[in-house]
Amino acid sequence: MVQSPNLLPTAELQARDAAHHMHPFTHGAELGKKGARIITSADGCWLTDSDGNRILDAMAGLWCVNIGYGRQELVDAAARQMQELPFYNTFFQTTHVPVIELAERLAQLAPGDLNHVFFASSGSEANDTNLRMVRTYWEMKGQPSKKAIISRWNAYHGSSVGSGSLGGMKGMHAQGGMPIPDIHHIDQPNWWSEGGDMTPEEFGIERAQQLEAKIKELGADNVAAFIAEPVQGAGGVIVPPDSYWPEIQRICDKYDILLIADEVICGFGRTGNWFGSQTMNIKPHIMTIAKGLSSGYLPIGGSIVCDEVAEVIGSGEFNHGYTYSGHPVACAVALENLRLLEEEQIIDTVRTETAPYLKEKFESLTDHPMVGEAKIVGMMGSIALTPDKATRAAFASEAGTVGYICRERCFSNNLIMRHVGDRMIISPPLVISKGEIDTLIERALLSLDEAMAEVEKQGLMVAATRN
Ligand SMILES: *Cc1c(COP(=O)(O)O)cnc(C)c1O
Numbered sequence: 001m002v003q004s005p006n007l008l009p010t011a012e013l014q015a016r017d018a019a020h021h022m023h024p025f026t027h028g029a030e031l032g033k034k035g036a037r038i039i040t041s042a043d044g045c046w047l048t049d050s051d052g053n054r055i056l057d058a059m060a061g062l063w064c065v066n067i068g069y070g071r072q073e074l075v076d077a078a079a080r081q082m083q084e085l086p087f088y089n090t091f092f093q094t095t096h097v098p099v100i101e102l103a104e105r106l107a108q109l110a111p112g113d114l115n116h117v118f119f120a121s122s123g124s125e126a127n128d129t130n131l132r133m134v135r136t137y138w139e140m141k142g143q144p145s146k147k148a149i150i151s152r153w154n155a156y157h158g159s160s161v162g163s164g165s166l167g168g169m170k171g172m173h174a175q176g177g178m179p180i181p182d183i184h185h186i187d188q189p190n191w192w193s194e195g196g197d198m199t200p201e202e203f204g205i206e207r208a209q210q211l212e213a214k215i216k217e218l219g220a221d222n223v224a225a226f227i228a229e230p231v232q233g234a235g236g237v238i239v240p241p242d243s244y245w246p247e248i249q250r251i252c253d254k255y256d257i258l259l260i261a262d263e264v265i266c267g268f269g270r271t272g273n274w275f276g277s278q279t280m281n282i283k284p285h286i287m288t289i290a291k292g293l294s295s296g297y298l299p300i301g302g303s304i305v306c307d308e309v310a311e312v313i314g315s316g317e318f319n320h321g322y323t324y325s326g327h328p329v330a331c332a333v334a335l336e337n338l339r340l341l342e343e344e345q346i347i348d349t350v351r352t353e354t355a356p357y358l359k360e361k362f363e364s365l366t367d368h369p370m371v372g373e374a375k376i377v378g379m380m381g382s383i384a385l386t387p388d389k390a391t392r393a394a395f396a397s398e399a400g401t402v403g404y405i406c407r408e409r410c411f412s413n414n415l416i417m418r419h420v421g422d423r424m425i426i427s428p429p430l431v432i433s434k435g436e437i438d439t440l441i442e443r444a445l446l447s448l449d450e451a452m453a454e455v456e457k458q459g460l461m462v463a464a465t466r467n
Contacts, residue, residue: 042069064296081332098331116310123264123290124158156234204241230276233265236420237382268292272351272378300330393463
C-alpha cells in the first residue's frame with residue numbers, strides 16, 4: 001500500500017477536521033474531544049488509517065462497497081467517461097449512452113415488470129421521488145385522495161425531509177419539523193425485543209396485520225403506498241419472521257396499495273440474490289436503489305418502477321428531477337460495477353459459498369454469554385446483546401450503552417462492526433473470503449469478551465424490568 005508522502009500527523013488532521021468539518025450523525029462536541037478516525041486508503045475488505053492500522057471493514061463502508069475497495073476497472077470506467085462526456089443532463093428530452101445502458105441493464109436485472117428507472121444521486125433523493133411519484137400516480141388515475149403513505153417505526157429511508165419522514169427514526173423526527181403530513185407508521189417486526197410471549201411466526205402475522213388495521217383506520221381510498229426495507233438495515237438488521245412478508249403482500253394486494261421495497265441496502269447481492277425482494281419473495285411496484293448500485297464508488301441512486309406506474313406517470317409531465325439524475329460518470333461506474341458483479345459471479349458465490357459459511361460461524365456467536373439471538377441473511381447480520389438470554393432481556397442501562405462499549409472494543413481490535421442500540425451489526429463487502437470471515441469472527445469474539453469484562457466492571461450486566 002502506497003502511503004501519501006504528504007500525509008500529515010493524525011493529531012493535526014483531527015484538529016483541522018474538528019475546526020471546520022460538520023459530520024453527519026455525530027455528536028460534534030464529543031468528536032472534537034476525541035478526534036475522528038482518519039481513513040487514508042483501502043483495498044478489498046481492508047481499510048488503512050492515518051496511523052497505519054489495517055482494519056477489517058465488516059460494514060462495507062456504509063453498507064455499500066459490495067464489490068470491495070480498490071477495483072481499477074471502476075476507476076478506468078470513470079476516467080473514460082469523464083474524458084468523453086463528464087456531464088450532461090437528462091431533462092427536457094435529452095439523454096446519453098451511459099444512462100440508456102444502465103436503465104436497460106437494471107430493467108433486465110429487476111424482477112417482474114419493473115422495467116423503468118428514474119435516477120437520483122442517493123437513496124434519500126430516490127425515496128423523495130417515490131413519495132411524489134406514488135401520489136402523482138393516484139392523482140393522474142383520478143384518485144387524488146390516495147395520499148397517505150404507511151411506513152414503519154425504526155425504518156430508515158434517508159435523511160432529507162421527505163425520506164426522513166418516511167423513515168421511522170424518532171431521534172430524527174425530533175429535529176427540524178418531521179414527519180411531514182400524511183405519513184403514518186406501524187410497528188416493526190422485531191421479535192427479539194418486542195415479541196413478548198408470542199412465537200416468531202405469530203408475532204410476524206400480528207405485526208403485518210397492523211398494516212391492515214392502519215389501512216382500515218385511514219380508509220383504503222386515502223392510502224397511496226406502503227414502504228419498507230425487505231430487511232431493515234440501519235434499524236439494526238431486523239430480519240422479519242417468515243410469516244411477515246406473505247401477509248404484508250396479501251394486504252397490499254387486497255386494498256390496492258402500492259408496495260415500495262426500499263432496496264438501498266438489500267439490493268445488488270446483499271441478501272444473496274440481486275434484490276432483497278427476491279429473497280423475501282415479494283412483488284413491489286417500485287424499488288428504491290442506491291449504495292451497492294455503484295458499490296459506493298460514486299453517488300447514484302434511483303427508483304425502479306413497474307410498467308403500470310411508469311405508464312400512468314408517463315401519460316403526463318412529472319415535474320420532478322435532479323440536476324444529477326442519471327449523471328453519466330456515475331452511470332458508467334455503476335454499469336462497470338454490475339458487469340463485474342455478474343462476470344465474477346460474486347452474488348452466486350455469496351449465496352452458495354460464503355454466506356452459508358458466514359451464517360454458521362455468525363450464529364455460533366450465540367454461545368457467548370452476552371449474545372442472545374443472531375440473525376443473518378446473505379451478507380447482513382446482527383446479534384442482540386443481552387444480560388439474560390432466557391428472558392430476552394434488555395439492559396437496564398440506556399439503550400446503546402453496552403453496544404457502544406462493544407463497538408469501541410471492535411475498533412481497538414481493528415474490526416469495523418457497528419452498533420444500533422445494543423445490537424451489533426455487520427454488512428461486509430460481498431467479496432469477503434472464508435479466511436477473512438474467520439478473522440471477522442475471531443475479532444468479534446475477542447471484542448465481545450473484552451466488552452463483557454468492561455460491562456461487568458461497570459456494573460451494567462443488569463436486566464431491565466420488563467413492562
Ligand atoms: C442508506 C439508506 C437510504 C438513504 O440513502 P442515502 O444515499 O444515504 O441518501 C435509504 N434507504 C435505506 C434502506 C438505506 O439504508
